[in-house]
Amino acid sequence: MRILAIDYGIKKCGVAATDPLQLIASGLETVPTGKLLDWLDEYLQREEVSDLVIGESRALDGVANPIQTEIVGFERKFRRRYPGITLHRQDEFYTSRRARESMLAMGMKKKRRRDKTEVDRIAAALILQDFLEERR
Template identity: 40%
Template structure:
């Protein structure tokens, strides 16, 4: 991996996408923001044109029984097509995202976040993306 560009992770859903990113040294995964799914292409275009990004990690929508969440899979296919067409130099990785929402909820509790703030889905989506990205970084080392 190059040490001069960051990696972006996306935890996509039907309504929202949680976004996380690494630093340019690819050491730390941090929540970035949550955007509406219908805005994901516009967001990616803006980021990939203005920031040094080496790769995008997509959390793959597998259910606990091993089946694929087909509704969310359609979102991932759309993102993948967009990236391959517009930004072919950016590497796309997929990682199993099972249980990241539960881990994210636990992380929000452990961080001392107030219940009111933990109930905001946007916070959960961002932290889920950060967990996906951290898992990817650890698997890559």
């Protein structure tokens, strides 16, 4: 079974998944937030998923960012829709910055590094990778 991760945003969400052995995290897609549950419906019909990891957004002082209210609402809907999938929170501190640094290290052109959809997808993979490393 796979583990999914979401870098939740007001407009768009980056989504990542592990391989079935839960060893490697890979960015999948960036989905408009309003269509995220529909996207998950389709994905979960094709793939078996045991867990969902959602990035936890906090300010430098540790206080929750305003988007947390949106995330909690999404979690409620998700739990009702998929009670068999375990939800987790993972600190997402600096994942967007780390995503841009990774893109630079991979040699991506500046135009592609500025593409927020690419950054969101990679940030979701970093959230998932951090989760996997903490579990080990």
